[in-house]
Amino acid sequence: MRLESWATSSAGIRMKDIRYVVFHKPGPAWLAGKSMFEQPGVRAHVEHYRQWLESGKLQHGGPHLDDTGGGMMIPSAGVSAEEAAAFAREDPAVKDGTLLAEVRPWLIGMSR
Numbered sequence: 001m002r003l004e005s006w007a008t009s010s011a012g013i014r015m016k017d018i019r020y021v022v023f024h025k026p027g028p029a030w031l032a033g034k035s036m037f038e039q040p041g042v043r044a045h046v047e048h049y050r051q052w053l054e055s056g057k058l059q060h061g062g063p064h065l066d067d068t069g070g071g072m073m074i075p076s077a078g079v080s081a082e083e084a085a086a087f088a089r090e091d092p093a094v095k096d097g098t099l100l101a102e103v104r105p106w107l108i109g110m111s112r
Helices: 003-007 042-055 081-089
Strands: 018-026 058-063 071-075 099-107
Touching: 018 081, 042 058, 042 071, 071 081, 081 099
Parallel strands: none
Antiparallel strands: 018 071, 018 099, 058 071
16 A cells, blocks of 8 residues: 555545554564563664654654553654654664554544
8 A cells, every 4th residue: 555645535635634653563572471661672662762752753652551562653744654664664673573563644533
């Protein structure tokens, strides 16, 4: 799927607020039976995304608290699919196999 195709609806209407969300899930180096906070490489993962937070490119991020592990990062408006995917690939926890990353387009349909 080409992520850019999501920017316009099938009726040709430009969608207003699309974010390219980075979803994380346990990778092949994930230690079974350990929480997200006990995984090697997670501190480097947090520091990697802290760069985005401090530069204004990350709006929200954090782990899922169920038994499946992983988490998600919601970039600020204007971060492209390509930029999100490139940043996700450079994550130390992705590089070492602790986490897998997937970038998916998300339309903000409701907000305050």
